[in-house]
Amino acid sequence: MRWNLGELLAKHDVPGAQVAVLAGGEIWDEAAGVLSLRTRVETTTDSAFKIGSITKIWTATLIQQLVDDDLLDLDRPVRDYLPGFRLSDPAATESLTARHLLTHTGGIDGNHFIDTGRNDDAIEKFVAALAEADHLLPPGTLFSYSNSGYVVLGRLVEVLRDKPFHDVLRERLVTPLNLHTAATDPYEAILNRAAVGHIQTGRTVVPTKQWAVSYYSAPSGSHLAVSARDLLEFVRLHLTDRPLAALREPQRESVPDFGGGVVGWGLGWMLYQDGVVGHTGVSKGQKAFLRVAPSAEVAVAVLTNSTGGEPLAYEIFGAVLRDLAGVETAPLPVPPRKRTRIDASRMCGTYRSTLYDITLTTEHDRAFLTYHPRNELAESFLGGPESRVEVLRLNDSSIITAEAKPNGYQVLSLVGSDGHGRARFLHDGAAAYRID
Numbered sequence: 001m002r003w004n005l006g007e008l009l010a011k012h013d014v015p016g017a018q019v020a021v022l023a024g025g026e027i028w029d030e031a032a033g034v035l036s037l038r039t040r041v042e043t044t045t046d047s048a049f050k051i052g053s054i055t056k057i058w059t060a061t062l063i064q065q066l067v068d069d070d071l072l073d074l075d076r077p078v079r080d081y082l083p084g085f086r087l088s089d090p091a092a093t094e095s096l097t098a099r100h101l102l103t104h105t106g107g108i109d110g111n112h113f114i115d116t117g118r119n120d121d122a123i124e125k126f127v128a129a130l131a132e133a134d135h136l137l138p139p140g141t142l143f144s145y146s147n148s149g150y151v152v153l154g155r156l157v158e159v160l161r162d163k164p165f166h167d168v169l170r171e172r173l174v175t176p177l178n179l180h181t182a183a184t185d186p187y188e189a190i191l192n193r194a195a196v197g198h199i200q201t202g203r204t205v206v207p208t209k210q211w212a213v214s215y216y217s218a219p220s221g222s223h224l225a226v227s228a229r230d231l232l233e234f235v236r237l238h239l240t241d242r243p244l245a246a247l248r249e250p251q252r253e254s255v256p257d258f259g260g261g262v263v264g265w266g267l268g269w270m271l272y273q274d275g276v277v278g279h280t281g282v283s284k285g286q287k288a289f290l291r292v293a294p295s296a297e298v299a300v301a302v303l304t305n306s307t308g309g310e311p312l313a314y315e316i317f318g319a320v321l322r323d324l325a326g327v328e329t330a331p332l333p334v335p336p337r338k339r340t341r342i343d344a345s346r347m348c349g350t351y352r353s354t355l356y357d358i359t360l361t362t363e364h365d366r367a368f369l370t371y372h373p374r375n376e377l378a379e380s381f382l383g384g385p386e387s388r389v390e391v392l393r394l395n396d397s398s399i400i401t402a403e404a405k406p407n408g409y410q411v412l413s414l415v416g417s418d419g420h421g422r423a424r425f426l427h428d429g430a431a432a433y434r435i436d
Contacts, residue, residue, distance in 0.1 A: 003316060005032040013205050013406075014306040015198050016043035019316055020228035022235060022299040023324050029229045035305065036196035038207045047193040048181045048225040049303035050212075051288040052281025055221035056150050058234065060102055060247055060268025062157045062172055068243050071160045074099040074267075081156055085127070089135040098156060100139040101149040102267040103251045107137035108149045109354045110430030113377055116216045120164040126216035127155045134354070136431065142416070143255045143265065144431040147220040154219025165219055177234060181227040186212055189225050197285020200308035200406035208285040221281055228301040235292055235299045248277050248294060256427040257398045259411035261330030274327040282307075287407070289313040293325035308406035333411050335392045335400050342367045342393045346422055347414045351432035355381065358432055360391070360399075367391050367399065369412075 009017060009032055016033030031043045066072035072081065078096050079085045087093045092107055100106035112133050116125035130152070136144060154165045161168045166184040174182045183189035189211070197208040213222050226234075238244045252265040260280065264271035270279050278291040287309040292299040300320040302313040310332065317329045342348075342362065350359045355378035359370045371387040373379035390402040394411060401410045416424030418434055425431040 003319060005030055008312050008315060009033045012306075012308055012312045013200060013203060014304050014309050014312055015205060016047075016195060017302065017304045017309065017312065018043065018045060018047065018049060018228035019303075020045075020232045020301045021320055021324070022232045023297070025297070027229055027232050027236075029227075029232075031228075033305075035193060036207050037198065037205065038196070041193065043195070043305075044193060045229060046181055046227055047195055048183050048189060048227055049195040049288060049305060050197070050223075050225045050281070050283040050286045051221070051231060051290075051303065052283035052286065053147075053221040054231070054279045054281040054288050054290050055219070055224045057238075057247070057268045057279055057290075058169065058173060058224065059150055059153050059157070059219045061238075061244060062168060063098060063102065063153055064244060064247055064267070065172060066157070066160050072098060072156065074102070078152060078156065082127070082152075082159055086131040087135050088131060088133060089138070092135050092139055096139045098153060099251070099267070101146075101153050103265050104143055104145045104149060105140050105252070106146060106149045106152075107135055107139050107141060107144070108146045108152070109134060109136045110144065110146050110148065111354055112148045113354075114216065115214045118215045122215040123151060123155050123158060123165055123219065126151055136433065142425070142431055143252050144427070145429040147217060150220035151216060157219070166223070169224070173234065173237075177230075177237060179226060179230040179233060181225075181230050183223075183225040185215070185218070185223050189223075192225070194225060195286060195303075195305040197283070198306045199285050200306055202406075205306060205308075210284055212284060221283055228303050231288075231290065231301045231303070232299050235290070235301075238292075239294060239297055239299075245294075256413035256415050256429075257394075257411055258413065258427060258429040259333045259400075259409070273330060276321065276325075276327055276329075280310075287313075289317070291317050291321060291329070293321060293327055296325035296327075298325040306406075310408055332408050333394070333400055334409060335402060336394065339365075340393045341365060342391075342399060343396070347399070349422060349434050350436040351426035352435045353430065353432040356432070357435070358426055359436075360426065367393075369399075369401075 018031045020029035031045045035041045116122040247267040269277040281288040289302045357372040391399040394400040398413045413427040414423035418424045
């Protein structure tokens with residue numbers, strides 16, 4: 001289990017990173033690089049990196065604590081606990097549960113970008129705004145990754161603890177675990193050696209101009225920052241606290257392939273092969289990675305301040321999990337060597353998400369995805385009126401982008417049936433539904 005972190009940073013054009021390993025009850029950690037290419041401040045082991053959607057495991061932990069305190073039943077409707085809670089689909093309003101939200105089966109579309117400010121009422125206002133948002137599917141129908149769903153869980157935490165989410169997070173987890181580097185909002189982050197995200201385009205790497213989005217998305221992963229060591233102190237809690245083991249129990253035995261080796265889902269945790277659990281987080285130019293082998297009581301965290309941090313993390317995962325836990329890490333996806341035609345009659349068509357209409361077409365034995373923005377925000381993300389990428393057939397139900405971006409190749413699955421032999425959903429972790 002040997003690597004040179006500085007050399008890995010140079011190899012993958014990542015400005016700075018931390019690595020921490022938990023094994024035999026002890027945590028070992030290291031850091032290299034800089035926190036920002038603008039300031040050139042050195043990365044140290046007590047620096048705080050944003051952990052993005054790994055925050056969802058923290059939110060799930062707060063939910064489990066509510067269950068342990070007999071304040072919440074995961075299978076009772078959310079509306080029983082949130083006065084006035086309403087979705088645009090009345091049936092979904094009646095049936096949506098916390099278990100649906102924890103397992104991304106609530107049918108709430110993946111991302112709703114509703115700026116509700118930076119004050120303590122931002123989460124409350126966001127959840128109220130979901131009453132006017134399109135609802136994707138009846139709860140329990142399909143796995144579809146939903147940041148918005150975790151914001152609803154954050155609101156449950158606020159209402160049942162009668163405090164803002166960031167206060168509960170600090171009082172129930174950060175303070176008891178003595179996590180000195182943890183920052184639950186930008187006001188705390190500025191007091192630490194906080195990493196700044198970087199956008200990687202080819203060999204060009206530049207710092208982001210924004211540290212976090214509106215506070216409403218804190219429960220899903222927009223604000224929490226912590227060191228790799230302190231992240232593993234949080235993981236240690238999950239390995240020693242018996243009630244929290246329930247969060248790792250499989251809730252979805254399989255999910256559509258969207259790359260990264262995820263084979264199922266627990267309550268907050270991603271499930272990988274050979275009993276490994278974990279999560280990945282992305283937030284404003286920072287990418288964080290966590291893998292845990294509970295049976296071996298081994299965990300590894302890799303925190304990076306670049307959108308191109310994934311290949312670096314996978315090199316380290318492979319070494320740690322193989323040597324200390326005796327398990328192999330599924331490799332990052334790559335296109336097949338032999339080009340084969342996609343099943344055009346089943347796969348081609350236009351699929352709709354909150355942000356885009358996505359059209360899959362074929363031209364002279366080649367296939368393309370074209371992203372058409374549905375609003376000005378989506379167009380700003382694309383940087384123009386549309387974006388077109390070539391894709392290849394990966395297997396009978398999945399496609400993969402032909403060219404790698406800094407974060408690797410993207411895998412998308414075509415799942416379900418519209419009753420006419422065509423796929424019903426284009427799935428990249430979150431589902432886009434067929435409209436043509």
